Amino acid sequence: xxxxxxxxxxxxxxxxxxxxxxxxxCILPMIHIFxxxxxxxxxxxxNLVTFFPIDFNxxxxxxxxxxxxxxxxxxxxxxxxxxGTVLSMAVTVMAAxxxxxxxxxxxxxxxxxxxxxxxxxxxxGLVPNYLLIQQxxxxxxxxxxxxxxxxNVWNMILMMNFFRVLPKELDEAxxxxxxxxxxxxxxxxLPISLPAIATISLFTMVGHWNSWFxxxxxxxxxxxxxxxxxxxxxxxxxxxxxxxxTPEDMAMLSNRSVKSAQIFIAMLPILAVYPFLQRFFVKxxxxxxxKE
Amino acid sequence: xxxxxxxxxxxxxxxxxTSKNPFRKTWRLHxxxxxxxxxxxxxxxxxxxxxxxxxxxFKPWLGISQSxxxxxxxxxxxxxxxxxxxxxxxxxxxxxxxxxxxxxxxxLFALMLNEVxxxxxxxxxxxxxxxxxxxxxxxxxxxxxxxxxxxxxxxRFLVMVNLDPVMFLGEGDWFRTTVIVSDLWKEFGxxxxxFLAALSGINPDLYxxxxxxxxxxxxxxxxxxxxxxLPMMVVVFTLSLGNMLNANFDQIFNLIxxxxxxxxxxxxxxVFRSFQDGQxxxxxxxxxxxxxxxFILISGGYYVxxxxxxxxxx
Numbered sequence: 001x002x003x004x005x006x007x008x009x010x011x012x013x014x015x016x017x018x019x020x021x022x023x024x025x026c027i028l029p030m031i032h033i034f035x036x037x038x039x040x041x042x043x044x045x046x047n048l049v050t051f052f053p054i055d056f057n058x059x060x061x062x063x064x065x066x067x068x069x070x071x072x073x074x075x076x077x078x079x080x081x082x083x084g085t086v087l088s089m090a091v092t093v094m095a096a097x098x099x100x101x102x103x104x105x106x107x108x109x110x111x112x113x114x115x116x117x118x119x120x121x122x123x124x125g126l127v128p129n130y131l132l133i134q135q136x137x138x139x140x141x142x143x144x145x146x147x148x149x150x151x152n153v154w155n156m157i158l159m160m161n162f163f164r165v166l167p168k169e170l171d172e173a174x175x176x177x178x179x180x181x182x183x184x185x186x187x188x189x190l191p192i193s194l195p196a197i198a199t200i201s202l203f204t205m206v207g208h209w210n211s212w213f214x215x216x217x218x219x220x221x222x223x224x225x226x227x228x229x230x231x232x233x234x235x236x237x238x239x240x241x242x243x244x245x246t247p248e249d250m251a252m253l254s255n256r257s258v259k260s261a262q263i264f265i266a267m268l269p270i271l272a273v274y275p276f277l278q279r280f281f282v283k284x285x286x287x288x289x290x291k292e
Numbered sequence: 293x294x295x296x297x298x299x300x301x302x303x304x305x306x307x308x309x310t311s312k313n314p315f316r317k318t319w320r321l322h323x324x325x326x327x328x329x330x331x332x333x334x335x336x337x338x339x340x341x342x343x344x345x346x347x348x349x350f351k352p353w354l355g356i357s358q359s360x361x362x363x364x365x366x367x368x369x370x371x372x373x374x375x376x377x378x379x380x381x382x383x384x385x386x387x388x389x390x391x392x393x394x395x396x397x398x399x400l401f402a403l404m405l406n407e408v409x410x411x412x413x414x415x416x417x418x419x420x421x422x423x424x425x426x427x428x429x430x431x432x433x434x435x436x437x438x439x440x441x442x443x444x445x446x447x448r449f450l451v452m453v454n455l456d457p458v459m460f461l462g463e464g465d466w467f468r469t470t471v472i473v474s475d476l477w478k479e480f481g482x483x484x485x486x487f488l489a490a491l492s493g494i495n496p497d498l499y500x501x502x503x504x505x506x507x508x509x510x511x512x513x514x515x516x517x518x519x520x521x522l523p524m525m526v527v528v529f530t531l532s533l534g535n536m537l538n539a540n541f542d543q544i545f546n547l548i549x550x551x552x553x554x555x556x557x558x559x560x561x562x563v564f565r566s567f568q569d570g571q572x573x574x575x576x577x578x579x580x581x582x583x584x585x586x587f588i589l590i591s592g593g594y595y596v597x598x599x600x601x602x603x604x605x606x
Contacts, residue, residue, distance in 0.1 A: 002509040011509075015404050016413070022401075023420035026481065029435045030423070032445060036438075047443050095328035098321040099606070106321050113606045115329065119336040121534075121590040125579030126563050127572050128342025132335070148335045151328050157605055181320035210428030213542070228430050235434035236546045256438075263434045270426050277426065278419060 030267065037061070037260035044257035060261035069222065069230065070262065077227040080145045081208040081269075088150050088204050089197060095151075096159035097185045120153040133218055144218040145211075145226065155200050162196040163189060202277050209269055231266050235259055346577040352570075366577035376562065376578060382468075383558040386539040389472045391532045397480045399525060402487035403513065421481025433546030436474060437461070461547055464555030471556070475543060483528075490524040491517065523601045530597045534590035537582045 002008050031051050036044050040055030048054055064070055099116075103109045123129075129148075138144040166189065174184045190197075215229030222230070315322075341356075346366055348359040370376045401421075408414045424432065439446050440460040447457040460470045498516050507515070541560035548556050559582050566575035597603040 002503070002512075005508070008509055012407060015407055019401075019404055019408065019417050023417045026421045026424055026477065029432075029439055030427075032439065033435050047445070047448065050445060091327045091331065094324040098324045101321060106318050108318065108322065112325055112329070116332065117606065119332055121594075122340075122587045123583050124336075124339035124342055125576060125583055126560075127345060127567055127576045127579060128339040130567070131342055132339040136334075147331070151331045151336070156328070160606070181324075185324070206426055210426075210430070212428065212430050228428060231434065232430045232546065236430060236437065259434070260438070263431055266431050267427060274423065274426065278422065 030264075033260045033263050036257055037264045039257055041255060041257055044260070045255075060255070060257040061265075063255075063258055064261050064265065070227075072223055073225055073227040073230040074265075076142070076145075076225065077209055080142070080226055081205045084146045084149065084208045085201050085204045087146065088152060088155070089201055091150050092152065092155045092159055092200065093190070093193075093197065094185070096156050097163060097189060099156065100160045100163035116151075116153045116156065119151070130217065139218050140220055140224065141218075142224065145208075145214055148214070149207075149211075152204070155204065158200055159193075159196060162193060166192065198276075202273055206270055206273065206277070209266075227266055231262060235263060343576060343580050343583075345573055346580045348573060350573045350576070352572065362573075366573050367581070369574065370577055370581065375557075378554065379557050379559055379562045379578075380537075382555060383537055383539045386468055386471055386544075386558060387536055389468075390475055390539070391529075391535065393472065393476050394479060394483060394532065395525065395529055397476055398483035399487055399521065401480055402484040402491060402521075403517065405484070405488065406491050406517070407509075418481070421484075423481075424478040425482035427478070429540075429542035429546045432474070432478060433543070436470075436547065440470065461549065462551045464552050467547070467552040467556045471539075471543060471547060474547075475540060486524055486528065487521060490521055494520045527597045527601045527603045530593040530600075531590075533593050534586055536589055537585050 028051065032049070035051050035053045036049045037060055038053035038056055038058070039049045040057055041059075043049055043054035098106065099109060099112060101109060133139060133144060133148070138147070170188055170192075171184060174188050179187065210228055212226070212228035212232045215225045216232065219225055219229070222233075225233075344356060345359070347361060347363060348356070349362050349365075350356070350359045405414060405417060408417070438444055441447070442457055442459065442462075446460070450457055458466060460466050494517065499512055502512050502516060537559055539558040539560070541558070541564070544556060544558050545561050545564070548561060559578060563575045563579045563582075566578070594603075594605065
């Protein structure tokens with residue numbers, strides 16, 4: 001047995017130690033930001049904080065939530081995540097069900113597959129997309145954050161592959177009982193696919209929460225921005241001229257511990273759903289990536 | 293659609309008369325696809341004719357129908373402007389490095405993690421390394437700007453061990469390195485999932501037989517584990533080739549600054565800046581160039597993955 005070999009044992013513990021170091025390196029930056037956000041202003045500004053807060057206080061969080069720009073942006077992000085995910089899942093599940101039928105049963109399937117493949121591998125590009133959104137009158141509308149992203153071909157494929165591995169007998173039994181296609185989808189497939197639906201919903205929700213470019217591109221006025229877009233301007237660009245934020249707010253927002261608090265607040269929902277995500281995603285991704 | 297169609301059930305439609313028209317049996321399946329198809333037509337297909345702007349001198353006040361045609365002039369301009377050539381070159385360097393390390397490191401990590409027998413330990417490591425994947429580049433950009441600044445925690449550490457501080461985001465070559473390494477840091481764990489899945493699918497009898505033949509762990513890895521991972525590596529590699537001109541807009545845009553524009557600017561950030569400057573035709577041309585090459589690479593990649601590794605997406 002190689003397990004008992006002394007040189008393998010040396011390798012084993014060296015390997016384990018290296019893995020532990022690497023995995024800690026993956027979360028240390030987040031811990032640092034968290035520590036800065038809980039630290040006093042002077043300690044944060046003079047860069048004394050490493051991984052533990054100095055002069056522990058919650059002031060930066062209190063000041064962040066006092067700011068109307070910020071709470072408003074959180075609200076918009078929450079709305080877009082909920083509405084976007086619900087609508088996207090409805091579209092995805094329905095389309096995936098049809099695509100999961102065999103081409104013998106559903107001859108047009110081949111056509112639809114190519115139809116969706118094309119949009120998966122070819123994108124018209126930034127300028128044509130922008131001009132279209134402008135023509136549709138969606139610029140400066142909340143719905144620009146939802147509608148263009150509703151069709152996600154990759155999610156459709158994941159869902160379709162999940163439907164495909166369900167036993168054929170389920171359909172056959174339902175058809176014998178006289179169920180229509182709609183009944184089969186809503187009363188047979190949907191209930192047993194809840195884990196897969198939950199997985200893809202969580203991924204979609206995280207995607208919405210993190211998405212910032214559409215807000216920046218299509219929404220002029222800062223009070224329509226989702227949190228990610230606002231954060232991008234405050235933390236990354238550090239340009240407040242376009243945002244309509246008052247000079248007093250600006251001085252407050254550029255404070256380092258407040259900035260860290262804002263970054264941490266933006267991470268919080270993801271951290272909250274992360275345990276659930278992790279339980280499901282390995283299975284979901286493997287389902288989509290490896291077949292047969 | 294006639295009323296009789298709605299009444300006909302799948303069971304009844306299998307009689308000779310109705311089965312002549314396949315739509316009678318499947319119209320519900322078409323209905324279920326309708327929302328997705330409509331949205332795809334409106335938001336994905338409708339912009340496609342807009343690519344003709346690449347062959348025009350597009351003026352917003354004239355629109356696509358009135359703007360003058362210039363043939364391939366924009367493409368000629370693209371390849372003669374020093375800026376654009378440099379941008380394509382930057383994109384290639386950054387993305388190729390990302391593709392190479394983005395394949396090698398996850399495979400290595402999966403192999404290393406596969407040796408860990410303590411399940412609790414294995415799970416904790418996985419929990420930590422998958423986490424950065426779920427954070428957006430806005431969040432990570434904010435964190436990196438803080439960590440890597442001249443008085444940030446990384447440079448304080450370097451000074452502590454008597455090294456010179458480094459301008460990670462302020463000097464061209466360091467910027468590229470930072471971009472490649474931070475992308476690797478974010479994604480290596482998550483990319484390893486497919487390889488871990490492939491590893492758990494290897495038949496244990498193979499290892500047992502090798503054990504009896506006296507093979508050590510190293511030999512087992514070379515002769516059993518790696519060959520078993522090869523098909524998945526081929527799939528991941530060919531599919532990632534589609535990203536050759538895609539160096540990750542979100543990341544670069546959130547880390548770039550005027551100091552490193554020459555070595556750090558990529559196609560997507562260039563397109564966005566040209567668009568903001570009102571150079572619609574140039575932006576469309578460079579974007580179309582990227583989309584067209586990407587289209588060829590991705591479809592080629594899928595074809596190769598299909599032929600060699602029997603990988604099918606739909």
